[in-house]
Amino acid sequence: VPLEQFKKAFKNSRKIIEKDLTAVISNAESLMKRPGGTSPGESVKAVDAMITRIQTLKRKLDESKAEEALFVNRSRIRLEHLNELSQLTTEDSPEYERWSGIRQDRILVEYALREGYPETATLIAREAGIENLVDIELFSQARRVEEGLRNHSCAECLLWCKENSSSLKKNKSTLEFNLRMQEYIELIRARKLTEAIQYLRKWLTPAADLHMRDIQAASALLAFDEATSCDKYRSYYDESRWDSLVRQFRAENSQLNSLAPQPMLTTALQAGLAALKTPMCALPDHRNSDCPVCRADLFGRLADRLPNSHHLHSCIVCRVSGKIMNADNPPMVLPNGYAYSLK
Numbered sequence: 001v002p003l004e005q006f007k008k009a010f011k012n013s014r015k016i017i018e019k020d021l022t023a024v025i026s027n028a029e030s031l032m033k034r035p036g037g038t039s040p041g042e043s044v045k046a047v048d049a050m051i052t053r054i055q056t057l058k059r060k061l062d063e064s065k066a067e068e069a070l071f072v073n074r075s076r077i078r079l080e081h082l083n084e085l086s087q088l089t090t091e092d093s094p095e096y097e098r099w100s101g102i103r104q105d106r107i108l109v110e111y112a113l114r115e116g117y118p119e120t121a122t123l124i125a126r127e128a129g130i131e132n133l134v135d136i137e138l139f140s141q142a143r144r145v146e147e148g149l150r151n152h153s154c155a156e157c158l159l160w161c162k163e164n165s166s167s168l169k170k171n172k173s174t175l176e177f178n179l180r181m182q183e184y185i186e187l188i189r190a191r192k193l194t195e196a197i198q199y200l201r202k203w204l205t206p207a208a209d210l211h212m213r214d215i216q217a218a219s220a221l222l223a224f225d226e227a228t229s230c231d232k233y234r235s236y237y238d239e240s241r242w243d244s245l246v247r248q249f250r251a252e253n254s255q256l257n258s259l260a261p262q263p264m265l266t267t268a269l270q271a272g273l274a275a276l277k278t279p280m281c282a283l284p285d286h287r288n289s290d291c292p293v294c295r296a297d298l299f300g301r302l303a304d305r306l307p308n309s310h311h312l313h314s315c316i317v318c319r320v321s322g323k324i325m326n327a328d329n330p331p332m333v334l335p336n337g338y339a340y341s342l343k
Contacts, residue, residue, distance in 0.1 A: 002078065004257045005138070006071035011166070013064040020057040024050050077132045106133055111265040113139035135257075142253050149246050152186070154179045157249055167256050175252050177207050177214075178245060184218060185236050189226055196222065266302065273303040278311075290322035 031046050081102070088096045105128040112121035118140055125131050141160075148156035161168060161176040168175065180203040187196035204215050217232075224233040254261060277293045280286040281303070287294035293303045316325040318341035325331040331339040 002071040002074040002135075006068055006075070008164070008167075009064055009067045009071065012163075013061060013068070016057065016060050016064070020053055020060075024053055074132045081133060102128065102130060102133070105130055107264045107268060109134045109136075111263045113143075114263050116143060118143060138257060142250070145249060145253075146246050149242055149249065152242060154183050154245075157245070160249075160253075164256055168252065171252070171255060173252055174211075175245075175248050177204075177211055178248065180204055181214065181218060182241060182245060185221070185241075188221055189237060191225070193222060269299070269302055270306055273299055274306045275309050277303050277306055277308050279308055286319070288317055288319060288322060290317075 027046065027050055031043065081099075084095070084099055088099065090096065105124060109121045109125050109128075109130070112118070112124065113134075113136065118136065121134070121139075122136055125134050125136060145156045145160050148154070158176065158179055161179065165176075180199075184196055184199050184204060187193075187199055200215075200218060204211070204218060208215055217236075221233055221236055224230060226234075226237045228234050251261070253259070260267065273293050276291065280288075281291060281293040281300070287296075292299040294300065316331060316339070317323070318325055318329075318331075318339075321341050321343065323329055323341050323343060325339070325341045329341050329343045332342055333339045
């Protein structure tokens with residue numbers, strides 16, 4: 001994540017330099033080429049304006065440099081943290097226990113951020129001293145955008161699209177078009193048809209090469225209000241479209257910042273559950289009270305689509321006591337054919 005943020009900050013710095021320096025050079029050349037020259041007062045005024053712009057550029061570059069240094073420092077700290085694992089010789093050492101504790105805190109912070117608990121995540125990160133190992137700012141920014149969408153506002157997400165326009169275009173994203181479409185729909189919902197037509201011409205029509213069918217449907221939507229009986233056009237007024245925009249933004253944001261599609265906590269739990277899952281876990285009459293996969297109301301949901309674990313040797317567990325049956329706890333077979341542990 002810090003690498004992607006560094007690349008973004010570097011691109012923004014380059015754009016600022018190109019824009020401001022080009023403007024300063026253009027103004028200087030224009031001042032020198034004026035026929036008949038200029039009065040001393042006008043020349044001083046023009047030079048002062050160029051100096052002011054250069055000073056503003058310097059301030060922006062200083063801010064950008066500090067931001068880039070922050071991301072470089074975070075990358076260095078995270079690489080050092082990962083390098084510590086390669087230097088550990090045994091899993092029983094205190095160093096490995098400390099490293100595992102940090103990893104656990106990182107997983108908890110990330111899960112809290114993804115689930116919308118930034119205060120809890122910040123508190124855990126501060127107490128564990130891992131602020132540079134987590135991405136609180138990134139998720140906080142994403143949360144503001146998501147809250148805007150849930151409040152039926154596309155402004156925050158459109159601003160995010162503008163800041164990441166080059167990357168979204170490279171990924172052939174349709175997020176900005178869908179946001180524009182939603183704003184257009186809201187204008188029609190409010191029966192502001194004149195404004196809707198103007199909005200259609202300004203923001204949707206230029207994308208006709210890629211979204212012709214959607215634009216045609218949007219044009220026809222002008223003739224249908226929210227109470228229409230036509231299923232095709234009534235679906236455009238469905239409130240679930242806002243939820244779809246939230247999900248699409250999450251996916252786009254994760255792709256741009258190289259984030260996993262699901263929390264690390266979910267991945268870690270699924271890895272452990274896959275090692276425990278057996279075909280018997282899916283049979284209500286053969287579930288074990290001590291098996292987390294057999295808990296259909298809890299971990300069983302996470303393990304539902306996971307593959308069964310591969311065991312070279314069978315392990316028999318008593319369904320009553322939950323204890324493993326072996327030489328020290330042999331199985332006892334009753335006349336009905338069921339086997340239970342001795343203990």
